[in-house]
Amino acid sequence: MTGTEGRIVDTDRGKVRGVAQGEAISFRGIPYAASPVGELRFAPPRPHPGWTGVREATQAGPAVPQAASRLEQVMGHRVPDWNEDGSLTVNVHSPLRTFEDGAARPVLVWWHGGGFTSGSGGWDWYDGGPLAALGDIVVVTANYRVGPLGYLYLPEIGAANLGPQDQAAVLRWVQDNIASFGGDPRDVTVGGQSAGAYSALSLALDPQTTGLVTRVLLESGPFGLPPQDPQNAAENAEAYLRLLDVASDADAATALRALPVEQLLSAYGRLAGRLARPGNVAPPMYPVLGGPGLPRSWQRALADGALDGKALLIGTTRDEATAFYAFDPRIQNLTSAGALDILTGQIGEQAHEVYQRHAARLPRATPAQIFTAVQTDELFSDGALQIADHHAAGGNATYVYRFDYQPAEDEHALGATHCGELPFLFNTFDAYPDSAMLGKPTDSERTLGHGFATAVAEFVTTGSVNDWPPYAPATATRIRHFG
Numbered sequence: 001m002t003g004t005e006g007r008i009v010d011t012d013r014g015k016v017r018g019v020a021q022g023e024a025i026s027f028r029g030i031p032y033a034a035s036p037v038g039e040l041r042f043a044p045p046r047p048h049p050g051w052t053g054v055r056e057a058t059q060a061g062p063a064v065p066q067a068a069s070r071l072e073q074v075m076g077h078r079v080p081d082w083n084e085d086g087s088l089t090v091n092v093h094s095p096l097r098t099f100e101d102g103a104a105r106p107v108l109v110w111w112h113g114g115g116f117t118s119g120s121g122g123w124d125w126y127d128g129g130p131l132a133a134l135g136d137i138v139v140v141t142a143n144y145r146v147g148p149l150g151y152l153y154l155p156e157i158g159a160a161n162l163g164p165q166d167q168a169a170v171l172r173w174v175q176d177n178i179a180s181f182g183g184d185p186r187d188v189t190v191g192g193q194s195a196g197a198y199s200a201l202s203l204a205l206d207p208q209t210t211g212l213v214t215r216v217l218l219e220s221g222p223f224g225l226p227p228q229d230p231q232n233a234a235e236n237a238e239a240y241l242r243l244l245d246v247a248s249d250a251d252a253a254t255a256l257r258a259l260p261v262e263q264l265l266s267a268y269g270r271l272a273g274r275l276a277r278p279g280n281v282a283p284p285m286y287p288v289l290g291g292p293g294l295p296r297s298w299q300r301a302l303a304d305g306a307l308d309g310k311a312l313l314i315g316t317t318r319d320e321a322t323a324f325y326a327f328d329p330r331i332q333n334l335t336s337a338g339a340l341d342i343l344t345g346q347i348g349e350q351a352h353e354v355y356q357r358h359a360a361r362l363p364r365a366t367p368a369q370i371f372t373a374v375q376t377d378e379l380f381s382d383g384a385l386q387i388a389d390h391h392a393a394g395g396n397a398t399y400v401y402r403f404d405y406q407p408a409e410d411e412h413a414l415g416a417t418h419c420g421e422l423p424f425l426f427n428t429f430d431a432y433p434d435s436a437m438l439g440k441p442t443d444s445e446r447t448l449g450h451g452f453a454t455a456v457a458e459f460v461t462t463g464s465v466n467d468w469p470p471y472a473p474a475t476a477t478r479i480r481h482f483g
């Protein structure tokens with residue numbers, strides 16, 4: 001071992017050298033599985049072969065192959081940094097004092113969002129160093145396969161919920177290795193935002209991984225989106241193969257593994273365009289019910305008591321759905337009749353009552369704003385409260401928040417939109433220089449972020465939050481507001 005600068009740590013596949021930044025030391029780009037290339041493309045994650053010598057862990061690994069995020073206008077532009085080879089990596093951020101006193105810290109394994117189609121745990125948006133230092137916890141972020149590489153449903157070639165299988169592999173890597181980084185493998189909170197929250201809940205509920213999870217942190221999960229039905233997933237897979245001119249037979253695996261990854265992404269984009277409908281935010285491929293990692297719906301799993309005994313912190317932003325509709329002219333130009341037509345297709349006969357209830361609450365709102373408010377509740381808020389109500393009713397420690405911050409200059413009327421809490425949680429304000437959801441942060445925003453991150457870190461550490469009463473079913477007064 002060396003001093004804090006350039007700390008060398010043993011993993012089960014080889015030694016890694018991290019780098020100290022501020023009050024944390026970060027180990028980036030550590031492989032948790034073999035590169036998903038060649039015969040391993042569209043295959044479950046396999047163990048990494050390991051390396052000799054010391055691997056420099058100072059830079060994050062590449063993102064998994066993906067197209068640009070559909071929320072770029074909200075969050076800000078990112079320069080593509082993907083590469084299929086070497087993409088399955090973790091990033092571990094530990095407080096410096098961990099290596100001074102030798103005490104094992106609680107661990108947060110946190111999953112990025114991106115609609116199951118984009119994102120990377122190695123991006124500076126999700127740098128876990130400041131949160132690790134603030135909360136005296138170990139923070140782990142990771143990549144998992146997204147888009148067609150992670151969610152193509154062709155079980156006959158081994159392709160079924162590969163993204164969730166990657167995530168399970170990360171949890172097992174944490175169990176085997178996190179003690180070397182100062183973390184306690186018996187004290188692991190699994191959390192994430194958006195698709196990452198959906199993933200975190202699935203990991204906490206799946207019998208194969210629930211024993212690896214102590215607590216659960218769910219930020220803005222789209223729990224109103226049911227898992228993909230296997231038949232629908234198979235139909236989308238067949239349509240995808242047709243776009244690639246690949247026959248759906250025993251040789252499909254060989255053909256798919258031989259194609260340039262750019263061609264796979266292009267066909268996925270065309271499929272998304274063909275399936276797109278106004279108001280529908282579901283991607284063409286996402287977790288399939290009954291596949292690996294998702295044996296049952298979260299409603300069924302909760303009813304079966306799968307989350308019992310695990311402390312829960314769950315929340316949403318006030319105006320989640322503006323991120324998806326503020327820049328969509330099909331939504332912004334809706335009439336009341338048009339909005340009702342879309343909602344009826346989504347939620348059935350109750351659409352009129354739901355629309356009118358939201359219209360009464362927002363007397364000066366346009367049809368687009370009313371429709372967006374309905375979607376915020378249907379996709380995000382209602383599911384979060386349903387989970388919280390069930391969990392609290394069972395006597396489990398439950399904490400609920402709502403993030404209300406909106407930028408002072410809000411040209412696109414985003415309000416407190418989806419993803420808006422992320423720079424506050426990670427204290428990565430400077431990583432969002434052109435973000436419409438954030439604006440120009442001041443000391444006030446940084447103070448708000450300190451409070452939010454402190455609350456999250458307290459939960460990760462103890463399963464409770466100081467000066468924050470636990471949630472009781474249907475008790476809005478016990479929802480903690482930030483912003």
